[in-house]
Amino acid sequence: MNDVRPIRAKSGTNHEGTSAHNRRVMIDALRINGALSRADLARATRLTKQTVSNIIEELERDGLVSSQEAVRKGRGQPSTPYRLVPEGAFAIGLQIDRHVTRAVAVDLVGNVLVRDEAGLPAGGPSEGTKVILDLVAGVRAELAGIVQQSEKRLVGLGAAMPGPFGVAGSGDDPWMMEAWQKFPLLETLTAGTGLDVGLQNDAAAAATAERMVGAAHGLDHAVCLFVGYGIGAGLILNGELYRGANGNAGEIGMALLFADGKSTPLEHRASLASLYQYLSIDPADPDLHAHINDLASRGDPGIDTWIEAAAADLRWSIHLVETVFDPQTVILCGSAPEALVNRLIAAIGPLLPSIAERRGRTLPRLQPGMADPWSVALGAAAGPISRAFDPHFAAILKDSL
Amino acid sequence: MNDVRPIRAKSGTNHEGTSAHNRRVMIDALRINGALSRADLARATRLTKQTVSNIIEELERDGLVSSQEAVRKGRGQPSTPYRLVPEGAFAIGLQIDRHVTRAVAVDLVGNVLVRDEAGLPAGGPSEGTKVILDLVAGVRAELAGIVQQSEKRLVGLGAAMPGPFGVAGSGDDPWMMEAWQKFPLLETLTAGTGLDVGLQNDAAAAATAERMVGAAHGLDHAVCLFVGYGIGAGLILNGELYRGANGNAGEIGMALLFADGKSTPLEHRASLASLYQYLSIDPADPDLHAHINDLASRGDPGIDTWIEAAAADLRWSIHLVETVFDPQTVILCGSAPEALVNRLIAAIGPLLPSIAERRGRTLPRLQPGMADPWSVALGAAAGPISRAFDPHFAAILKDSL
DNA sequence: GTAATAAGTCAAGACATTTGACTTAATAAG
DNA sequence: CTTATTAAGTCAAATGTCTTGACTTATTAC
Numbered sequence: 001m002n003d004v005r006p007i008r009a010k011s012g013t014n015h016e017g018t019s020a021h022n023r024r025v026m027i028d029a030l031r032i033n034g035a036l037s038r039a040d041l042a043r044a045t046r047l048t049k050q051t052v053s054n055i056i057e058e059l060e061r062d063g064l065v066s067s068q069e070a071v072r073k074g075r076g077q078p079s080t081p082y083r084l085v086p087e088g089a090f091a092i093g094l095q096i097d098r099h100v101t102r103a104v105a106v107d108l109v110g111n112v113l114v115r116d117e118a119g120l121p122a123g124g125p126s127e128g129t130k131v132i133l134d135l136v137a138g139v140r141a142e143l144a145g146i147v148q149q150s151e152k153r154l155v156g157l158g159a160a161m162p163g164p165f166g167v168a169g170s171g172d173d174p175w176m177m178e179a180w181q182k183f184p185l186l187e188t189l190t191a192g193t194g195l196d197v198g199l200q201n202d203a204a205a206a207a208t209a210e211r212m213v214g215a216a217h218g219l220d221h222a223v224c225l226f227v228g229y230g231i232g233a234g235l236i237l238n239g240e241l242y243r244g245a246n247g248n249a250g251e252i253g254m255a256l257l258f259a260d261g262k263s264t265p266l267e268h269r270a271s272l273a274s275l276y277q278y279l280s281i282d283p284a285d286p287d288l289h290a291h292i293n294d295l296a297s298r299g300d301p302g303i304d305t306w307i308e309a310a311a312a313d314l315r316w317s318i319h320l321v322e323t324v325f326d327p328q329t330v331i332l333c334g335s336a337p338e339a340l341v342n343r344l345i346a347a348i349g350p351l352l353p354s355i356a357e358r359r360g361r362t363l364p365r366l367q368p369g370m371a372d373p374w375s376v377a378l379g380a381a382a383g384p385i386s387r388a389f390d391p392h393f394a395a396i397l398k399d400s401l
Numbered sequence: 402m403n404d405v406r407p408i409r410a411k412s413g414t415n416h417e418g419t420s421a422h423n424r425r426v427m428i429d430a431l432r433i434n435g436a437l438s439r440a441d442l443a444r445a446t447r448l449t450k451q452t453v454s455n456i457i458e459e460l461e462r463d464g465l466v467s468s469q470e471a472v473r474k475g476r477g478q479p480s481t482p483y484r485l486v487p488e489g490a491f492a493i494g495l496q497i498d499r500h501v502t503r504a505v506a507v508d509l510v511g512n513v514l515v516r517d518e519a520g521l522p523a524g525g526p527s528e529g530t531k532v533i534l535d536l537v538a539g540v541r542a543e544l545a546g547i548v549q550q551s552e553k554r555l556v557g558l559g560a561a562m563p564g565p566f567g568v569a570g571s572g573d574d575p576w577m578m579e580a581w582q583k584f585p586l587l588e589t590l591t592a593g594t595g596l597d598v599g600l601q602n603d604a605a606a607a608a609t610a611e612r613m614v615g616a617a618h619g620l621d622h623a624v625c626l627f628v629g630y631g632i633g634a635g636l637i638l639n640g641e642l643y644r645g646a647n648g649n650a651g652e653i654g655m656a657l658l659f660a661d662g663k664s665t666p667l668e669h670r671a672s673l674a675s676l677y678q679y680l681s682i683d684p685a686d687p688d689l690h691a692h693i694n695d696l697a698s699r700g701d702p703g704i705d706t707w708i709e710a711a712a713a714d715l716r717w718s719i720h721l722v723e724t725v726f727d728p729q730t731v732i733l734c735g736s737a738p739e740a741l742v743n744r745l746i747a748a749i750g751p752l753l754p755s756i757a758e759r760r761g762r763t764l765p766r767l768q769p770g771m772a773d774p775w776s777v778a779l780g781a782a783a784g785p786i787s788r789a790f791d792p793h794f795a796a797i798l799k800d801s802l
Numbered sequence: 803g804t805a806a807t808a809a810g811t812c813a814a815g816a817c818a819t820t821t822g823a824c825t826t827a828a829t830a831a832g
Numbered sequence: 833c834t835t836a837t838t839a840a841g842t843c844a845a846a847t848g849t850c851t852t853g854a855c856t857t858a859t860t861a862c
Contacts, residue, residue, distance in 0.1 A: 007437065008619065009430035009445035010640075010792050012423045012452070014819050015416075015848045021797070022413040022850090029410035036408065039809055044410035046799040049810065051413070051850055070858095076808025077858040168758045218409065221646035233725070237643060238794075239411075244727025245622035248756050255724045256753060258660070258717070263753075316659070323656045324634070324725055326645025352657060352664075355649050357569045391411050393639075393794040396422070398447040415850050416817050423818090440840055450841065452819055471827095477839025478827040 011397035019055070022047060024391040026055055027064065030084045031109070032218045035068055037079035056082055063153075064088035064108070064389075084109055089153050089388065090143060092136060092195070093381025095202065096120070096161040096180060097335070098229055099284045101128070103135045104374060105143040105150075106381035108389070110213035114142045115374060119286070125183035133192040140193075156196035156384030159189060160376050162230050163201030164248040198383045200243070202226060202376045203250055206333050206369070207234020208241055208386060209379030215331045215367045223250075223321045224369060225314065227334035227341065228376070229283070231271045233321055240392050241383075252317060270313040272336055278306045289373060293337035307340075311347035318366060319352040326355065333369030341371035412798035421802065423448060424456055425792040428465065431485045432510070433619045436469055438480035457483055464554075465489035465509070485510055490554050490789065491544060493537060493596070494782025496603065497521070497562040497581060498736070499630055500685045502529070503775060504536045506544040506551075507782035509790070511614035515543045516775060520687070526584035534593040541594075557597035557785030560590060561777050563631050564602030565649040599784045601644070603627060603777045604651055607734050607770070608635020609642055609787060610780030616732045616768045624651075624722045625770060626715065628735035628742065629777070630684070632672045634722055641793050642784075653718060671714040673737055679707045690774055694738035708741075712748035719767060720753040727756065734770030742772035 025045050030036060036044070042052045059065045059082075066085050070078040086107040095102045098120070105114040118135045121127040136157065143150045162177055189197045200208070203226035210216040210224050216236055224234040233250035235242040242249050253267030268274055275292070276283045279302060285291070295303045318330050332348075334341050345368055356365045369375075394400050426446050431437055437445070443453045460466045460483075467486050471479040487508040496503040499521070506515040519536045522528040537558065544551045563578055590598045601609070604627035611617040611625050617637055625635040634651035636643040643650050654668030669675055676693070677684045680703060686692070696704045719731050733749075735742050746769055757766050770776075795801050 007430070007434050007441055007445040009433065009442070010426045012426050012446040012448040012819095013419050013797075014448075015419070015850090016819095018414050018416070018419050018818095019849060025411045025413050029408070032410065033408050037809075040408055041410070044408040045413040047413040047415075048851055050812090050852085053810070054849085070809095072859065074808080075806065075858095075860045077810070077856095079809060164756045166759055167756045168760055237638065242638060245729045246727055246756075246759065248727040249725070251724055251727070251756055254756055255721055256717070316657070320656055320721075321725075323652055324650070324722075326647055326649040326652070328646045355565045355568045355647075355652055355655055358567055358647065359569055393797075396414075396794075396797060413850095416819090417850095419849095420818060438840075449820055451821085451843090454841070455818080471840095473828065475839085476827095476829040476837065478825095478841070480840060 011399040013396050013398055017396040017398060021391060021396050022051065023055055023059065024389060024395060026052070026059065027084065027389045028391050030065065030082065035081035035083040037081050039079055062088070086111055087147060087153070089155050089385065090147070090150055091155050091381040091384040092139060092143075092157045093205075093377040093379065093383075094132065094136060094157060094159045094189075095205070095377040095380055096128075096132065096159065096185075097202075097376075098177060101132050101135055102374060102377040103139040104377040104381055105139050106378060106385065108385060110209075110378070110382065110385075112374065112378055113146060114139050115377070116142070124179035125185070125188075128180075129188055129192070133189075136189075136193055154195065155388040156198060157189060157193055158205070158380035158383035159185060159197060159199045160202050160205035160380035160383075161185075161199070162228070163203075163232065164251045164254065165199075165201070166246055167248070196384065198387065200241070200247065200380070200383060201232060201251065202228050202230075202335070203232030203234040204241055204243065205234070205376045205379030205383065207236055207331075207379065208382040209375050210234070210331055210333060210369050211236055211241075212382040212385070213378075214333075215329070215369045219328050221325070221327045222329055222331060223325050223327045224331045224333055225317060225321065227271060227314075227332070227336045227344070229271060229273050229335070230267045231317075233317075235325065236327075237325070240390075241386070252321070257313070266313060266317065270310040270317070272334075274310070275303070275306055279303065289337055293339045296337060296343050297339035307343050307347050311344055314344060315348050315352055318348070319354050322354040322356040322365065329363040329367055330365060331367050331369040333375065334371050335373050335376055336371060338371040341368065412800040414797050414799055417802050418797040418799060420456070422792060422797050423452065424460065425790060425796060427453070427456055427460065428485065428790045429792050431466065431483065436482035436484040438482050440480055442483075463489070487512055488548060488554070490556050490786065491548070491551050492556050492782040492785040493540060493558045494606075494778040494780065494784075495533065495537060495558060495560045495590075496606070496778040496781055497529075497533065497560065497586075498603075498777075499578060502533050502536055503778040504540040505775060505778040505782055506540050507779060507786065509786060511610075511779070511783065511786075513775065513779055514547060515540050516778070517543070525580035526586070526589075529581075530589055530593070534590075537590075537594055555596065556789040557599060558590060558594055559606070559781035559784035560586060560598060560600045561603050561606035561781035561784075562586075562600070563629070564604075564633065565652045565655065566600075566602070567647055568649070597785065599788065601642070601648065601781070601784060602633060602652065603629050603631075603736070604633030604635040605642055605644065606635070606777045606780030606784065607736075608637055608732075608780065609783040610776050611635070611732055611734060611770050612637055612642075613783040613786065614779075615734075616730070616770045620729050622726070622728045623730055623732060624726050624728045625732045625734055626718060626722065628672060628715075628733070628737045628745070630672060630674050630736075631668045632718075634718075636726065637728075638726070641791075642787070653722070658714070667714060667718065671711040671718070673735075675711070676704070676707055680704065690738055694740045697738060697744050698740035708744050708748050712745055715745060716749045716753055719749070720755050723755040723757040723766065730764040730768055731766060732768050732770040734776060735772050736774050736777055737772055739772040742769065
């Protein structure tokens with residue numbers, strides 16, 4: 001008869017939470033606006049000059065910001081702008097895809113300093129784990145060779161792979177990566193690297209990358225449609241990546257479309273996997289990327305038919321995410337070859353009518369994002385950077401300190 | 402050559418933000434768990450006993466919590482539980498629908514103390530404003546008659562009406578309420594009542610109600626599908642209502658479906674408006690609600706056909722929001738008559754496969770919510786209560802204090 | 803040359819949480 | 833029945849972070 005009913009409550013906060021938040025707000029302001037003086041920061045954050053001075057001094061000691069030359073701008077003492085120091089922090093990003101794994105080392109402002117990739121053997125996680133850990137170790141070592149003390153400033157390892165996670169399996173759908181999705185990847189990577197490890201799906205990683213250095217920079221509401229082996233949406237809501245209750249938010253590739261009397265997941269119609277199937281190409285081919293890029297740029301008739309069909313599905317997907325999320329803009333990105341993404345964007349227009357057609361819009365409804373095979377790894381690395389330095393609710397709470 | 406580039410930054414915080422957050426966390430904990438002792442609160446919020454004591458004392462002075470009889474539960478001094486005092490705060494909720502407007506007065510825990518409705522004349526906002534302000538004034542006066550000092554504890558007026566807001570109009574679609582959507586409602590209500598006024602769409606209001614007193618109570622990720630004159634989704638993401646960049650998130654009634662070679666908004670297929678059209682009923686009929694309830698409960702063959710078709714669209718809508726948002730549960734609610742909602746729920750099953758089929762699910766994928774013509778007004782009132790008392794990021798920041 | 807303006811510092815003060823010892827009140831054990 | 837143990841809650845001093853208001857520094861405008 002013991003009372004085991006757990007009490008659920010949000011965590012409180014204290015002085016540490018306050019100052020942690022204010023530090024993050026400073027960093028965020030410098031990231032969005034570029035270099036700013038203490039007085040600028042005080043006005044923008046509504047903190048006092050004195051508080052800003054204290055925090056800036058501390059950030060400078062920590063090597064996260066540094067002063068630039070004073071600038072005169074009219075009457076009054078010249079201001080000293082401060083900027084983010086790229087070498088202030090680093091993170092490793094890891095992409096696990098069907099046949100390849102890629103790792104990058106990224107700095108505080110999103111520069112990619114090291115990149116490396118390796119083929120993934122067919123044996124699944126039991127075979128692949130060693131390849132991945134070796135790859136990460138290599139990138140880490142190379143970073144240490146470029147930057148002194150990089151290990152001390154390494155905030156974590158972000159991993160990205162196609163989702164969804166934890167779903168009651170549909171058997172062994174070849175479109176999914178079930179073996180990897182069920183594998184205890186977080187635990188394995190944590191044990192194998194000793195780093196703080198995070199995991200997200202590839203669309204979420206792409207969105208994180210777009211927010212740090214791409215088209216979503218400084219936006220609080222954006223949806224990144226990510227065309228990779230599958231298709232997914234990375235969601236920036238209220239300035240943060242939205243993960244859903246189980247980390248599977250935005251898995252629109254699993255959405256069923258009804259046409260010709262049967263239902264098909266969007267992923268089977270508009271994704272690289274569908275293109276490979278349509279063209280009967282082996283997705284394990286190492287020259288795949290260049291090959292597809294070539295076909296797309298010279299307008300191969302075979303691929304053109306697929307582009308038309310996929311563009312129609314994407315047009316509808318854009319309409320849908322606009323309707324459901326009401327974002328400031330939609331960004332089309334992918335690990336697809338750039339020529340293909342450009343062809344798709346050209347074929348998508350004009351967009352379907354939606355609530356995004358507002359009086360006084362400033363941003364385009366659709367913008368091209370990164371179309372780079374490395375963007376997912378970059379976004380994966382951006383995850384730990386964001387967790388460590390961006391302002392967000394959870395960072396204030398005591399249970400995060 | 403002046404530098405007018407505005408500096409964008411999040412606001413910092415200070416002691417006031419800290420304590421404001423901690424107060425809200427206490428209230429939230431009491432709302433979710435019922436009465437709790439100071440020691441319970443200290444453990445749950447990770448604050449010290451002393452801090453909790455100080456805050457509880459303050460909340461008690463403010464009339465928001467009160468102690469209950471001490472309870473003995475084993476060794477140690479008996480604990481004194483504290484509970485939320487319903488009369489600690491009030492809010493007015495206002496629903497503006499096509500042909501009717503409803504207002505309620507609600508207390509801190511979501512009890513409806515006063516309710517009243519009025520028909521809306523056809524002349525649009527210029528005619529309707531007076532009716533609405535009279536209705537609100539009447540409810541307010543009646544509340545003041547029931548509760549002493551109610552005006553002092555009135556935290557605001559929440560208004561709800563069908564969206565979307567601010568969209569470049571498509572002419573005069575009879576399915577929408579364009580005249581009202583373009584009308585400066587916030588300003589008018591603020592001027593006419595002197596209260597702090599908020600505005601949201603009806604689905605968002607329904608979701609707010611479900612979160613305060615309904616099926617979403619205590620959930621952090623839930624989607625409420627709201628079947629009213631139109632259809633929309635109210636989004637509870639990370640424990641807060643999500644509004645989107647322009648307050649139009651969740652307007653899935655505007656989503657275009659492609660079937661039989663033409664595109665139709667979901668709203669034209671699964672909504673009360675579509676039912677009225679299907680049955681050739683005048684939506685201004687004051688006995689509408691009872692009439693539809695009657696038809697639905699006795700299984701009228703005419704309505705059954707519509708129910709089948711609408712259920713198919715709802716089944717797909719549920720699949721879609723599960724796929725896109727990855728919520729803990731989906732709640733079907735509406736201002737539709739209860740018998741109709743129950744018939745719809747029965748007709749919807751079984752659900753389509755989706756990523757919501759997880760190992761170890763505890764909540765059902767689909768749950769019935771409120772089907773009550775007053776739920777939107779209740780949710781509208783819950784908005785100001787939530788803004789004033791629920792923990793959320795914005796409440797910590799200096800620019801909200 | 804002087805006044806006005808703005809950046810930034812200094813030192814004291816204010817505020818909310820924390821710490822650790824203490825009080826109170828109950829049950830469990832011998 | 834007495835004593836030890838456990839847990840709730842209080843007291844007073846300490847701590848940490850932001851704020852306040854006066855002051856210094858550096859530049860331009862008149």
